[in-house]
Amino acid sequence: MQEIITCAASLSIGLILGLIGAGGSILTLPVFVYILKMDPISSSVYSMFVVGVASVTGSIKSILNRLVDFKVSMAFGVPSLIGVLIAREIIFPCIPLELYTIGDFILTKKILFMLCFSILMFIAAFRMLRTASAKDSRAENDEETKPLWLLLQGLTVGMITGLLGIGGGFLIVPALFLWGRLPMKKVIGTTLVIISLNSLFSFATSYSSAVIDWNLLIRFTMGSMTGILIGSSLAGKFHDLQLKKIFGWFVLGISVLILCNQLFF
Numbered sequence: 001m002q003e004i005i006t007c008a009a010s011l012s013i014g015l016i017l018g019l020i021g022a023g024g025s026i027l028t029l030p031v032f033v034y035i036l037k038m039d040p041i042s043s044s045v046y047s048m049f050v051v052g053v054a055s056v057t058g059s060i061k062s063i064l065n066r067l068v069d070f071k072v073s074m075a076f077g078v079p080s081l082i083g084v085l086i087a088r089e090i091i092f093p094c095i096p097l098e099l100y101t102i103g104d105f106i107l108t109k110k111i112l113f114m115l116c117f118s119i120l121m122f123i124a125a126f127r128m129l130r131t132a133s134a135k136d137s138r139a140e141n142d143e144e145t146k147p148l149w150l151l152l153q154g155l156t157v158g159m160i161t162g163l164l165g166i167g168g169g170f171l172i173v174p175a176l177f178l179w180g181r182l183p184m185k186k187v188i189g190t191t192l193v194i195i196s197l198n199s200l201f202s203f204a205t206s207y208s209s210a211v212i213d214w215n216l217l218i219r220f221t222m223g224s225m226t227g228i229l230i231g232s233s234l235a236g237k238f239h240d241l242q243l244k245k246i247f248g249w250f251v252l253g254i255s256v257l258i259l260c261n262q263l264f265f
Contacts, residue, residue: 005035006035006036006220007223009027009035009223010031010050010219010220010221010222010223010224011032011223011224011226011230012027012059012227013027013028013031013050013051013223013224013227014224014227014228014229014230014231015227015228015230015231015234016250017051017054017055017058017169017192017195017227017228017231017244018058018192018227018228018229018230018231018232018233018234018235019188019231019234019235019238019243020116020169020173020188020235020243020247020250024047024050024054024055024167024169025164025168025199026049027052028043028046028047028050028051028224029043029044029047029117030254030258031230032046032047033114034261036216038057039071040110040114041109041110041113041209041210042209042210042211043182043183044164044206045053045203045207045209045210046210046217047197047199048199048200048202048203048206048207049200049203049207049217049221050217050220050221051195051224052195052198052199052200052202052203053175053200053221053224053225054221054224054225054227054228055192055195055199055228056196056200057225057228057229058189058192058228058229058231058232059189059192059193059196061229061232062189062192062193062198062232063189065189067185067186067189067190067212068186068189068190068192068193069180069182069186069189069190070193071174072150072180072182072190072251073193073194075083075147076150076151076153076154076172076176076180076190076194077148077154077156077193077194077198078156079150079151079152079154079155079158080135080155080157080158080161080168080194080197080198081158081197081201082155082158083154083156083158083159083160083161083162084159084161084162084198084201084202084205085158085162085201086158086159086162087158087159087160087161087162087163088162088202088206089205091159091163092162092163095109095112096103096109097109111120114258114262115259116163116164117164117258117264118169118255118256118262119255119259120160120171121170121252121254121255121258122251122252122255122256122259123252124170124171124173124174124251125170125247125248125249125251125252125255126248126252127174127178129244129245129248129249129252133194143190146179146180146181146196149175149179150175150176150179153171153175153179154175154194156171157172157175157198159172161166161198161199161202162205162206164210165229168194168195168198169191169192169195170247170251172191172194172195173187173188173191173247183232184214184241184242184243184244185236188232188235188243217265234259
């Protein structure tokens with residue numbers, strides 16, 4: 001039964017990632033933590049590899065379909081890589097395993113990471129749903145790319161990627177839409193390129209911290225690669241507004257589930 005669930009999960013991860021340019025880590029991390037019973041730190045390492053390789057597959061297809069803005073991807077991607085390096089080499093080792101104790105409750109590094117993960121997802125979902133509900137979220141005289149904001153957002157997302165072991169798509173998509181000034185379908189393609197760089201670089205700097213079951217990891221990744229090809233094909237059948245709403249509600253739902261699990265179970 002677990003094999004069937006794992007297979008379905010890997011396909012779903014790729015499908016969602018290809019459809020909305022995000023959601024890979026949102027699904028991958030909980031699957032490894034709650035279904036495969038791995039600790040969040042090791043799960044984050046597995047997640048980096050799965051999401052990174054699957055995103056490479058989606059990136060290639062997006063590039064062939066001319067749905068990638070390389071100027072924006074570099075303006076965002078290079079600071080992201082710097083952020084990943086800062087997080088993995090400087091910040092992560094300084095965080096203690098146990099941070100705070102209240103009675104019988106111990107706030108550990110693992111719990112903190114999952115709570116931060118959920119809160120960030122909630123904020124990203126809220127922002128995207130707010131823009132999707134507006135008649136026009138961007139002013140006519142404000143269509144230029146905002147490079148400074150892209151640089152700062154890239155650095156921030158890179159540090160979050162390095163700390164939490166996520167691709168960061170749920171943060172990159174709103175950033176590229178709001179400050180990269182790209183149409184939603186090009187946002188998705190460009191996001192996949194950035195996720196590929198962030199995830200694989202983060203994996204390369206952290207894989208030695210976990211014992212890796214390569215057989216499981218490769219099988220899971222193959223399922224995600226298949227799913228992302230399907231998802232990227234389906235994305236072309238939706239309007240930009242529909243994609244924004246799908247992104248927002250999906251991320252919002254998963255964030256609430258993770259938050260409830262950490263606080264009440």
